[in-house]
Amino acid sequence: xxxxxxxxxxxxxxxxxxxxxxxxxxxxxxxxxxxxxxxxxxxxxxxxxxxxxxxxxxxxxxxxxxxxxxxxxxxxxxxxxxxxxxxxxxxxxxxxxxxxxxxxxxxxxxxxxxxxxxxxxxxxxxxxxxxxxxxxxxxxxxxxxxxxxxxxxxxxxxxxxxxxxxxxxxxxxxxxxxxxxxxxxxxxxxxxxxxxxxxxxxxxxxxxxxxxxxxxxxxxxxxxxxxxxxxxxxxxxxxxxxxxxxxxxxxxxxxxxxxxxxxxxxxxxxxxxxxxxxxxxxxxxxxxxxxxxxxxxxxxxxxxxxxxxxxxxxxxxxxxxxxxxxxxxxxxxxxxxxxxxxxxxxxxxxxxxxxxxxxxxxxxxxxxxxxxxxxxxxxxxxxxxx
Amino acid sequence: xxxxxxxxxxxxxxxxxxxxxxxxxxxxxxxxxxxxxxxxxxxxxxxxxxxxxxxxxxxxxxxxxxxxxxxxxxxxxxxxxxxxxxxxxxxxxxxxxxxxxxxxxxxxxxxxxxxxxxxxxxxxxxxxxxxxxxxxxxxxxxxxxxxxxxxxxxxxxxxxxxxxxxxxxxxxxxxxxxxxxxxxxxxxxxxxxxxxxxxxxxxxxxxxxxxxxxxxxxxxxxxxxxxxxxxxxxxxxxxxxxxxxxxxxxxxxxxxxx
Ligand SMILES: Cc1cc2nc3c(=O)[nH]c(=O)nc-3n(C[C@H](O)[C@H](O)[C@H](O)COP(=O)(O)OP(=O)(O)OC[C@H]3O[C@@H](n4cnc5c(N)ncnc54)[C@H](O)[C@@H]3O)c2cc1C
Ligand SMILES: Cc1cc2nc3c(=O)[nH]c(=O)nc-3n(C[C@H](O)[C@H](O)[C@H](O)COP(=O)(O)OP(=O)(O)OC[C@H]3O[C@@H](n4cnc5c(N)ncnc54)[C@H](O)[C@@H]3O)c2cc1C
Numbered sequence: 001x002x003x004x005x006x007x008x009x010x011x012x013x014x015x016x017x018x019x020x021x022x023x024x025x026x027x028x029x030x031x032x033x034x035x036x037x038x039x040x041x042x043x044x045x046x047x048x049x050x051x052x053x054x055x056x057x058x059x060x061x062x063x064x065x066x067x068x069x070x071x072x073x074x075x076x077x078x079x080x081x082x083x084x085x086x087x088x089x090x091x092x093x094x095x096x097x098x099x100x101x102x103x104x105x106x107x108x109x110x111x112x113x114x115x116x117x118x119x120x121x122x123x124x125x126x127x128x129x130x131x132x133x134x135x136x137x138x139x140x141x142x143x144x145x146x147x148x149x150x151x152x153x154x155x156x157x158x159x160x161x162x163x164x165x166x167x168x169x170x171x172x173x174x175x176x177x178x179x180x181x182x183x184x185x186x187x188x189x190x191x192x193x194x195x196x197x198x199x200x201x202x203x204x205x206x207x208x209x210x211x212x213x214x215x216x217x218x219x220x221x222x223x224x225x226x227x228x229x230x231x232x233x234x235x236x237x238x239x240x241x242x243x244x245x246x247x248x249x250x251x252x253x254x255x256x257x258x259x260x261x262x263x264x265x266x267x268x269x270x271x272x273x274x275x276x277x278x279x280x281x282x283x284x285x286x287x288x289x290x291x292x293x294x295x296x297x298x299x300x301x302x303x304x305x306x307x308x309x310x311x312x313x314x315x316x317x318x319x320x321x322x323x324x325x326x327x328x329x330x331x332x333x334x335x336x337x338x339x340x341x342x343x344x345x346x347x348x349x350x351x352x353x354x355x356x357x358x359x360x361x362x363x364x365x366x367x368x369x370x371x372x373x374x375x376x377x378x379x380x381x382x383x384x385x386x
Numbered sequence: 387x388x389x390x391x392x393x394x395x396x397x398x399x400x401x402x403x404x405x406x407x408x409x410x411x412x413x414x415x416x417x418x419x420x421x422x423x424x425x426x427x428x429x430x431x432x433x434x435x436x437x438x439x440x441x442x443x444x445x446x447x448x449x450x451x452x453x454x455x456x457x458x459x460x461x462x463x464x465x466x467x468x469x470x471x472x473x474x475x476x477x478x479x480x481x482x483x484x485x486x487x488x489x490x491x492x493x494x495x496x497x498x499x500x501x502x503x504x505x506x507x508x509x510x511x512x513x514x515x516x517x518x519x520x521x522x523x524x525x526x527x528x529x530x531x532x533x534x535x536x537x538x539x540x541x542x543x544x545x546x547x548x549x550x551x552x553x554x555x556x557x558x559x560x561x562x563x564x565x566x567x568x569x570x571x572x573x574x575x576x577x578x579x580x581x582x583x584x585x586x587x588x589x590x591x592x593x594x595x596x597x598x599x600x601x602x603x604x605x606x607x608x609x610x611x612x613x614x615x616x617x618x619x620x621x622x623x624x625x626x627x628x629x630x631x632x633x634x635x636x637x638x639x640x641x642x643x644x
Contacts, residue, residue: 007455011462011579014419019573049576062576 009068012053016075019048020083028080029350031210035202037164038210042086046117051091055099059111066245067307070252074303077256078263079352081359082210084253089160089211090114092246093367094121097171097187101230101238106189110169119168124156124190124216125239131157132372134173135236137185139218141174149222150176150188152196156216163199163214167192170216173235176228185235189227196221207358244317246367247324248306254327254363255299257356261338262292264353268342279341288337295334299327318380325373328363335360387438387536389431390495391465392488392503392519393424395449395456399508409478410609412509418449420456423504425571427564428460431502432572434536442466444498446491448484450477454587461582462574468585469494473592478602481510485518490595492523494588498559500541505530505563520561527561528554532568 005013023041031038045051053069055061062068069091077084095114098106098121113119130136139154152174156162162170169191176186190197200215229238269280269289279285302323309316335357339346342353349355364370378385395418397403404413420428428443435441445460445468457468469491476487492501501523506513520527530546539558544551546565574582592600624633638644 007458008579008583010455011458011574011582012576014459015462015573015576015579047575048573049578053576062580064576064580068576 005067005071008064009071012064012068013071013075015048016050016072019045020075020079024076024083025079028083028210029352029355031080031082032355033209033349035209037086037212038083039165041083042120042164042166043117045083045087050087051095051117052115054091055095055111055115059099059107060115061111065307065311066248067304067311070249070303070307073249074252074256074259077253078260080210081253081257081356082208084256085208085211086120086161088246088249088253089123090117090120092249093123093242094161094169094171096245097123097229097238097242098189100241101187101234103226103230105226106229110189113168119166120161120164122159122162122167122170123239123242124159124162124170124172126157126159128155128157128215132369134239135183135185137173137175137183139172139174141176141186141188143225144222147222148225150174150225150227152188152190152218152221152223154218156218158203158213159216161212162216163202164212167212170197171229172216172218173239176232176235179233184233186232187229187235187238188223189229190218190221190223191227194221194223206361207355208362243367244320245310247320247373248303248310248316250363250367251299251303251306251320251323251327254324254331254360255296255303257331257360257363258292258296258299258327258334260356261334261353262289262296265289265292265338265341272343285341288341292334292337295330299323299330302326318377321368321373321376321380324368325370325377328360329370331360331363387435387441388444388495388497388499389435389441390444390446390492390498390501391424391427391431391460392492392501392515393428393445393447393456393460394421394504394507394509395419395447395453396421396507396509403509405612410612411478414450418453418456420459421504421508423506423508423566424460425463426566426569427502427504428463428465429569429571430531430534430564431500432464433569434500434534438536441499444468444495446471446488446495448472448476448479448487448491450474452589457587458579458582459574461585461587462578463572464578466585468587469590470587471590471592471595473600475592476597476600478605479600480605480607481512481514482518482606483597483600483604485515485522486597487592487595487600488515489519489522490597491590492519494590494595499539500534500536500558501525501561503561503563505565516561516563523561525560526556527563528556529563531562531564534562534564 049062050072052061053064057063073084073088098110125134141150141152144151171187173185175183177184196219198217269285270278272279306319306323338353339357345351398419406413431443443465445465448471452472471487503516528543531543532546533544535542541556543554545554
């Protein structure tokens with residue numbers, strides 16, 4: 001069972017809650033409408049140490065843990081999923097693998113800026129023809145023996161934080177050889193601005209409008225040999241481990257969304273009058289709100305339970321998948337029901353629950369679809385499912 | 387430049403508060419937090435120490451149950467250390483006793499050039515503590531500061547008035563009360579929060595700061611009765627017949643708001 005939050009975690013939650021209320025919430029609607037990536041606010045989050053929470057002080061980090069990072073993501077998601085995913089992806093998908101798998105030289109070179117939020121990293125795993133089946137990566141990297149450089153060719157799809165003005169790198173997975181007849185995958189750090197790394201124009205998305213997402217084309221993109229992350233050929237294992245951590249953080253984001261729905265729906269059900277009484281006087285409405293409270297409580301228990309296991313160094317793969325699956329599906333249900341409670345106002349873009357509704361759907365898709373979570377859970381249960 | 391900031395730790399205003407029917411004072415058995423009014427003083431002190439190129443900001447607080455949560459917030463913002471006076475014998479202390487306790491604690495801080503407080507707290511808001519502290523310490527005091535600058539051993543204060551502000555000067559050391567909202571208090575960073583855990587908090591008893599007759603016994607005041615505030619009366623509806631704006635202006639002028 002997840003432990004009660006300690007003093008540090010409570011203090012961080014109070015700080016992020018205030019920051020979210022004062023610096024994010026008032027602008028979130030405009031960022032959503034104008035598809036603005038608010039780089040100044042991201043830098044402020046950097047100054048507050050949010051990007052460094054789980055990393056050691058040696059790299060400028062805060063020496064915290066995954067639980068504490070989850071608290072920050074949860075609080076931000078209550079007001080703006082785009083800001084929350086910017087933090088989650090930068091820490092979970094870019095800085096974390098460099099810290100976990102990178103050589104000391106790679107950590108020294110890249111982490112200080114990522115940890116301080118002066119720079120953002122992207123994680124380029126998905127390809128147009130390899131998503132859930134990420135092992136089917138087609139991007140290739142070969143060594144040019146004359147220059148001892150990797151030459152990378154391929155295409156990546158839907159890569160978060162890959163094209164902001166402060167993006168410093170993208171970690172891309174690529175086939176670098178074969179072992180026992182199977183393609184061998186490596187993760188390679190590609191610095192932003194490397195010739196041959198083409199950042200495609202932003203997508204037209206249904207939500208997460210203030211989050212930065214691009215397709216990437218790698219065309220004879222050359223990086224030095226020592227840019228392979230950690231060991232050559234370990235890419236597949238690396239991204240599986242990276243995604244395990246990331247799932248808990250995404251589930252924390254979903255938890256924040258559910259809590260937002262609960263708070264908004266409770267208020268509206270009390271305030272909105274129809275047939276001469278608050279709509280919450282109808283069981284049909286009140287029961288929906290009650291269900292939101294149940295979803296929030298269940299998601300909270302699953303998220304912080306999984307995070308506590310991870311922080312204690314215990315196995316957590318199944319628990320992470322369970323938390324991600326439940327919290328993200330519940331977030332989609334919660335946003336749909338909250339939108340229903342808001343009636344016509346719920347269909348208006350400027351309504352918070354409407355934005356949360358549009359933004360929530362991707363939670364069942366990114367960092368492993370709900371189906372993939374069920375596969376992971378099924379395998380953990382010992383089923384022969386493939 | 388060494389600065390002392392008095393910071394009160396109060397029940398979270400976001401949680402519904404309650405009065406203890408026996409003592410007729412606010413219940414303080416929940417977790418206390420930094421009074422937002424004092425966040426401005428802390429911010430101003432940090433800025434002044436920065437501008438002076440160094441020096442320490444020391445916090446002083448009196449609170450029940452050895453409460454430090456509010457102090458940790460201010461330490462996380464950047465204060466160096468804190469003195470907390472917490473003593474069961476102080477329960478029931480009135481504003482004068484509180485001031486004696488704070489003055490006694492401030493005396494223990496060596497080389498304080500400036501003592502900052504808020505103009506009034508968010509929960510008790512008698513607005514009397516700052517001047518009482520100054521009097522007990524025998525120091526000059528300035529109230530309602532909207533900005534403070536220190537030049538050598540002179541403190542220059544813009545003192546907020548109804549019409550604008552007065553320029554006031556006074557020699558250090560002195561007590562200055564800071565108006566709410568005049569600076570933007572920084573958020574405590576995560577590193578600040580982690581660092582605050584190991585910053586020293588000196589916990590003292592009433593006797594340590596020379597207060598022996600505190601609490602109910604020492605109070606020069608008695609709370610005789612507490613009553614519900616009268617329910618808000620219905621507002622005045624101004625029909626706009628073309629002169630609505632003038633009527634509203636007249637109404638506000640009457641209240642002396644504008
Ligand atoms: C806004 C956004 C941001 C993203 N950010 C990143 C990022 O930063 N980095 C990155 O690498 N990727 C990112 N992605 C990509 C995302 O992780 C993938 O879209 C996701 O993993 C699904 O892959 P796919 O789109 O190829 O779907 P597919 O794999 O083609 O799946 C299509 C459908 O089939 C189902 N399916 C597939 N295989 C099975 C099976 N074996 N059993 C049952 N059902 C199955 C899936 O669950 C899904 O419902 C992002 C996507 C979006 C939309
Ligand atoms: C008979 C009686 C009994 C009382 N019993 C209790 C009791 O048991 N427990 C209790 O908590 N209150 C009690 N009170 C209320 C208490 O006396 C006042 O709240 C307290 O003295 C401070 O007054 P204030 O908040 O009005 O300060 P103000 O004068 O409004 O405060 C101005 C500023 O002074 C500083 N300051 C004030 N108080 C403190 C402090 N404690 N620590 C650090 N800085 C401070 C802050 O910067 C504050 O913003 C009692 C009052 C009376 C009359």
